[in-house]
Amino acid sequence: MNNNFSKLKDLVMSLEGDFEKFYDKGNAAAGTRVRKGMQDLKNMAQDIRKEVQDLKNDKAESAK
Numbered sequence: 272m273n274n275n276f277s278k279l280k281d282l283v284m285s286l287e288g289d290f291e292k293f294y295d296k297g298n299a300a301a302g303t304r305v306r307k308g309m310q311d312l313k314n315m316a317q318d319i320r321k322e323v324q325d326l327k328n329d330k331a332e333s334a335k
Contacts, residue, residue, distance in 0.1 A: 275319050282312055 286308040292301035 275315065275322065279315050282308060282315065
């Protein structure tokens with residue numbers, strides 16, 4: 272889990288430059304990279320959510 276969270280943070284930090292290029296300078300290609308990065312972020316977040324839910328369910332099963 273910790274590794275996935277680190278990857279998520281790294282992805283967010285890697286998008287910072289493209290956010291600035293798109294919003295401050297109007298660079299359309301940077302906007303495309305931002306959109307792709309945000310889709311990757313969404314997918315990573317979903318994977319983390321699934322992992323957390325699975326761990327939570329496993330703990331509930333072992334408590335029975």
